[in-house]
Structure formats: structure tokens, C-alpha cells
Amino acid sequence: MKKRTMIIRYNISLKLKSLLLVITFATMMGCDSVLDDVEDLSNYPGQGTFDDVQTVNAYLSALYGSTFGGWPLNFGNNADESGGIIAPNWITETNGTMKFWPYNIIRRVNIMLEELPVGEVPVGDQDELLAQAKFIRAFLYFKMVYYHGGVPIIEVPQNLDDDLEVTRNSTAECFDFIIRDLDDAISGLPATYNGDEFGKIDKVFAKAFKAKVLLYKASPQFNPSNPYDNSSWQDAYAANLEAKQYLEGQGFGLLDNYTAVFETSNHRENVFSVVYQDPIKVNGRREDAVRPLSESKNATGGDQPIWALAKAYPMKDGKIPGDPTSEYSYDVQHFWENRDPRFEATLVWNGAVYPVSGKSGRRQYTMANVSHSVDAFGYVIQGGQGQYRTGLFCRKGIMEELPIELVGTNDVDWPEMRFAEVLFNFAEAANETGHLDEAVQVLLDIRARAGIEPGSDGMYGITSGMNRDQLREAILQEKYIEMAFEGQRFWDLRRHRKLDRLDGMKKYGVMAMTLNGKAYNEVTSEDQLAANSSTLLPDEFTYEIVELISNGPKEMSMPETYYFFPIQSSHIDRNPKLEQNVGWSGGTFDPTL
Known part of the structure; x- marks a missing residue:
């Protein structure tokens, strides 16, 4: 079997603050498996990769690095945070903008899930490793789904003799698959990782992330005909309440100082951090x-x-x-x-x-x-x-x-998820299921931490007696402020089908x-x-x-089709069984629920 040697840095804790090993590891870099250069499917990790905990952790560490990034520089240009103007035809079927198709990484996850159970690593050491891999697969599939809707579900590492021309699963099937992977991950993960192991996926992050997935499933993006009264909101509320309570039981909460959230590390507000440390890993903030x-x-x-x-x-x-x-x-x-x-x-x-x-x-x-x-x-x-x-x-x-x-x-550190987001997700689900007082309490807690004056009524400037529609707007507005430049605003407006607020906007x-x-x-x-x-x-x-003074366009362009981005045409050219999304050229696939 042909292999390619690569040098990777291994840190069993993923914190990159303790023992750092540099090892030579024979592995494949991957391809788009279901859709790309089939010759690369001959690549496979070297013999013995899954027989030793250290090499498995090295393999897993590389998956972390391929999955989680840093601060989303200039992503606010896509919304009403920063100064860029999104021109017409920003997204097309042929360009690479807003396309996410990480089947190369998914294949590497599937290899680990298939090979580790039959390797020589003791069974008792496998559970946490497999659980982290399941989470990574769910994380990648979720991002594909909120970009494109339903995509092909591939649970095994494809090989040259497999039928690589696969069809898209429905969006509902994909959500079910993601939740199954997350439930499996939750059952195999410890509550938290601390000390030298801080930075690894744990039960805290998995529960909070599952709650976020269910919030998206209930959202208007996926339910345009019944945006706020569909039955998925009850599931979202239950999961977000459970996540909030579980995290609080593990000591998570808002820091007293807002600025400290972004200037200190390993604290109780960061649910999951992508860890940076000079000189090993730097400039995630750019x-x-x-x-x-x-x-x-x-x-x-x-x-x-x-x-x-x-x-x-x-x-x-x-x-x-x-x-x-x-x-x-x-x-x-x-x-x-x-x-x-x-x-x-x-x-x-x-x-x-x-x-x-x-x-x-x-x-x-x-x-x-x-x-x-x-x-x-x-x-x-x-x-x-x-x-x-x-x-x-x-x-x-x-x-x-x-x-x-x-x-x-x-x-x-980049806070991939922090407790403030967990609170906002809970507030949204609470509001849409009739628990308005619980949603308001989130706003009060966020504003109290911010240092806003409570006022004589103790409402921190929040209007009393808001109805569901008004409170929905208040939650979105508060999150806009609280999480500015953290890559949330565009997705929030898109998830609520409010991109029309950006369309035609001048900055x-x-x-x-x-x-x-x-x-x-x-x-x-x-x-x-x-x-x-x-x-x-x-x-x-x-x-x-x-x-703004600019040589380019003056107004934002956010058409209705941007609620689901198209599958890149090069993938469809290689796999004619893939359907394009409705609203894009030749599209017949409905990405909604």
C-alpha cells in the first residue's frame, strides 16, 4: 500500500502546554472520497497506527487540527458588524465561497472508528477516543447541513472498489445521524478535562453542542412554513435546559469581567477552547x-x-x-x-x-x-x-x-463555544416554547455581567412585559452586542431567515x-x-x-437563495447522483425539513 510520510506534532492533552512530541506518522491526507480523486482512496494509515494509545492520540490530534479553527477574521463583513460589502454573485455554484465538503476529514474519522476497535489498544482506553471521533464527525456533518442541507451520510471509509456515486440523504436523516453520533459521544466522554488535558472534547461541550444542533433543527431556516411553532422547538428547549443545568453543575458560568473572557484562558466561561500558546501555536486571533x-x-x-x-x-x-x-x-x-x-x-x-x-x-x-x-x-x-x-x-x-x-x-485561545452562547441558545428555545420569564432572565444575567446599571426596576434597561416576537428580537439584539466579532451574527440572521435586513444595506x-x-x-x-x-x-x-469610502460595491446583496448554499458544481460533475439545491441552477433537492 502506497503511503506518504508526514511530520505532525503530537500532544496527548491537546493543550500543547505540556509534553510535546514530534513524531513521524505514516498516514493519508485524504480526499473528497465520495466525490473526488479516487486514486487517493488507496492511502491508508500505516500498520500499527491503532495499536498504541500515543499514535491513536496523534491521529486524533490531527483530526482536531483539521476540524477546529481560530477567530473568524472579517466574518462580520457578511453581516452588520464590519465594513466589507457583499457583492452580487458572492456565492455561485462554481466558486468555492461558502462551500463545506470535508469528506477527506470524515474518511479519516471513519478509518479511526473502524480500525481502533480491532486494534491492540485496551478496550478500556478506547471509549474516550472513539467518543471524541464521533463528536468530530457530528461537528463536520452539522456544518455541512447548515451550509447545504442534507448531504451523503458515509459511515465507513470508502475504498476504490466501493460505489462512490452516492445520493444525498434528506436533511431530516442527517439531523438524526448527527444526534446519534453526539449521543454516542456523550455516553463515552468524561464530564470535563482539566489541567494538561484542557482543550479536549468532553461531555460538557458535547451536551451544549447537541443543544445547539437541535436549536438549528427547529429554526426558521429549516422550517420556513412553520418557523416558530413546529414540534422541534420542544426538543430544542429540553436539550438546552439540560445542557445549561449540566454545565452549571460542573461549575461553568459567566465570568465576572467581560474583557477577561478574551484575555485569560482555561476559565469557567469557555465551554470549549481551541488552545493557542506561544511559540507552539500562535495568532489564532490574527x-x-x-x-x-x-x-x-x-x-x-x-x-x-x-x-x-x-x-x-x-x-x-x-x-x-x-x-x-x-x-x-x-x-x-x-x-x-x-x-x-x-x-x-x-x-x-x-x-x-x-x-x-x-x-x-x-x-x-x-x-x-x-x-x-x-x-x-x-x-x-x-x-x-x-x-x-x-x-x-x-x-x-x-x-x-x-x-x-x-x-x-x-x-x-479561541472560544469555539462559551457559556454566554449556551445561555442565548437556551433563551431562544425558552422563548419559543412559552417560557418567557426564563428567556428574560438570561438577558438580565448577560447585562448584569456586562456592568449595565440595574435601574430602580432591576430590569437593566430591558422592557418589561414583552411578547414572544418582541423578546425574540431582544435576544437577537443582545447577542449581536455580546458576541460581536465571534462569528455568530451572520448565522443568527440566516437561521432566523432575516437576511433581508442585510440585502440592500449600505455601510x-x-x-x-x-x-x-x-x-x-x-x-x-x-x-x-x-x-x-x-x-x-x-x-x-x-x-x-x-x-464607507470604497472602490467596490456600495450595497449588500443577500438573496433568498443564501438560506442554503449550493453544492459546488465540480462535485456534481464528478458524481451525477448528487442533486443541486432548489433555487440554484438545475436544483431539485429540497434542503428544508
Whole structure:
């Protein structure tokens, strides 16, 4: 059997903080099995791979690395978080955008599930290993399903003599399969992994993830004809209640400090972390791309917040900006004042203190001729740049103490799932099943942790007596704020079939128009010196909300067909038994339930 040798790093704990072994491991890199180059199906792990716990863990570690990524840089461009514009024909049948077809990884999982039980690893050591593999398979299938709807269910490693032209299973069959794999995983996993084993899939994560899967199954995305009264919502509520209670029993909950969620590791809010540690594994946050360009290197100015997100944050008393009942007045010229503390924890505005590169007291400026030119939100695109500038920067997940030359060594863990998401998932299911008080309590808990003032009624600015529709909107809005730049917003709008809110949307930034009455072309050398010494304050400037400057499209395009992405045509060309989704060229497959 032909094999290819690869070097992988093995860490039995997956934490990559204790013993790190570098071993030579003969294995296959995989192919798209059901649909791709059949010659690669001859590759198979070397003899003895599944006879030793260490080599099995090495194989499993490689599966982790292929399945779980880091922070989703610029994913907010797809929604109303950051500045990119999604143009028409962003997704087509022929391009690779929003396609997920990981049958190469699934084949490797199936090999492990087939070979480990007949290997020489003691049976008592197999359960946790097999359970982790089952979870990974469920995780991959779930992502395929919420991208494309039903897909072929392949439970064994395919070989050259197999019939590789398979049909798509129904979406309902796929959900059943995913839940079976998750139930198997839950039964074989310990409650948690701690210490050197932190970072492995455990029962806590599996239960919370199963609850999320059932939330999607109940959602309008999959049930457009009966979006909020279908029977799956009861299953979603039961699973999310069970997950919430189980996690709380294991000591999980919200941290007291919102910022600490993203600046510390191995804490009680992170349900599952993709672990980073300098120098072994770094830059999952892509801090080099998120920082202001003047304090980074090889940067692209990613995750720049737009005005819609900035405006969404409530005031300190939880009321929306401009609400006449708020204790705090609001106007655009002082938009940063008296806001929800998460505003400052997430956003950086003109004149805000932002001590990146370890520069204590440093202020960030965005006005042309005051700021560094690559940070400016100007009247034209500066210096031939093709990038927009929103006048705002993202602070979340940034290790501000890193000097420019070490900006790529950020080792903040990526919270693949955190307890706040578990609460939001529970709140949604509770709201749709008549448990409105339980849903409201989630909002109260989230806002209390954020540091919003409770008010005399103890409602943290939340409107009392909301009906189901109003509370649904309140939950989505709160999650928009709480989980900004964590890759949730686009999927939430899509899951609720609310992409029409993005379709045709223009995006805006906040421009510093004048400094002490002077326009950008009237700024003096003294003003520039004051900026260099960080003595100019935000309220010395005037501001205007303006459409983003861009060489490209001006409006977002989010057609109805984006609720289910198409199967890439190259896969259908190789396997004519695959049906395309309804709404796409030649599509006959209905991906809904």
C-alpha cells in the first residue's frame, strides 16, 4: 500500500502546554472520497497506527487540527458588524465561497472508528477516543447541513472498489445521524478535562453542542412554513435546559469581567477552547490584521466595526441611545460617552485610549493629517489603498502589550463555544416554547455581567412585559452586542431567515471632520505634535456619519437563495447522483425539513 510520510506534532492533552512530541506518522491526507480523486482512496494509515494509545492520540490530534479553527477574521463583513460589502454573485455554484465538503476529514474519522476497535489498544482506553471521533464527525456533518442541507451520510471509509456515486440523504436523516453520533459521544466522554488535558472534547461541550444542533433543527431556516411553532422547538428547549443545568453543575458560568473572557484562558466561561500558546501555536486571533495598521506589520485592517454596530450598544442604563426615558443623553458628537461597558471593551474610536504595543496612555486617532495616514478615515482612499476605513477599530481579543515586532505571537485561545452562547441558545428555545420569564432572565444575567446599571426596576434597561416576537428580537439584539466579532451574527440572521435586513444595506463609518474647528487640510504642526503625544481628546473633534469610502460595491446583496448554499458544481460533475439545491441552477433537492 502506497503511503506518504508526514511530520505532525503530537500532544496527548491537546493543550500543547505540556509534553510535546514530534513524531513521524505514516498516514493519508485524504480526499473528497465520495466525490473526488479516487486514486487517493488507496492511502491508508500505516500498520500499527491503532495499536498504541500515543499514535491513536496523534491521529486524533490531527483530526482536531483539521476540524477546529481560530477567530473568524472579517466574518462580520457578511453581516452588520464590519465594513466589507457583499457583492452580487458572492456565492455561485462554481466558486468555492461558502462551500463545506470535508469528506477527506470524515474518511479519516471513519478509518479511526473502524480500525481502533480491532486494534491492540485496551478496550478500556478506547471509549474516550472513539467518543471524541464521533463528536468530530457530528461537528463536520452539522456544518455541512447548515451550509447545504442534507448531504451523503458515509459511515465507513470508502475504498476504490466501493460505489462512490452516492445520493444525498434528506436533511431530516442527517439531523438524526448527527444526534446519534453526539449521543454516542456523550455516553463515552468524561464530564470535563482539566489541567494538561484542557482543550479536549468532553461531555460538557458535547451536551451544549447537541443543544445547539437541535436549536438549528427547529429554526426558521429549516422550517420556513412553520418557523416558530413546529414540534422541534420542544426538543430544542429540553436539550438546552439540560445542557445549561449540566454545565452549571460542573461549575461553568459567566465570568465576572467581560474583557477577561478574551484575555485569560482555561476559565469557567469557555465551554470549549481551541488552545493557542506561544511559540507552539500562535495568532489564532490574527491580531496583526486587526490592530490599527500603524501598530502592526503586514496588516490588512481587519474586523473594522461599522456605525451600525456602534449604534447598537445601549447606554449605561441599558436604554437605547436617544431613548427619552434614559438617564443619559446621547448625541453623535459624544457617541462614546455613558455607553454599555462592552462598547469600550470591543470598540476603539477616535481619541480613545488604546495602549497597543505596550504604549501606556497612547490614544488612537482616525482623522486625516492627525492620525498616522494608514489609520485615517479620509475623504478619499489614501495612497492608492483599496481598503475601506470605518473610523473604528476592534479591541476584542487583542493582546495590547505585544510590541509591533511580536504582533503575530498573540496566543489568546479561541472560544469555539462559551457559556454566554449556551445561555442565548437556551433563551431562544425558552422563548419559543412559552417560557418567557426564563428567556428574560438570561438577558438580565448577560447585562448584569456586562456592568449595565440595574435601574430602580432591576430590569437593566430591558422592557418589561414583552411578547414572544418582541423578546425574540431582544435576544437577537443582545447577542449581536455580546458576541460581536465571534462569528455568530451572520448565522443568527440566516437561521432566523432575516437576511433581508442585510440585502440592500449600505455601510457607514464615523469620520472625525474637524479638530477644534479646523478641517483636515487646516491641521497645524502643533496639532500633529499633540496627537503624537496623545493629548488630543475625543471631544475636541466633530463627527459625521458617512458612507464607507470604497472602490467596490456600495450595497449588500443577500438573496433568498443564501438560506442554503449550493453544492459546488465540480462535485456534481464528478458524481451525477448528487442533486443541486432548489433555487440554484438545475436544483431539485429540497434542503428544508
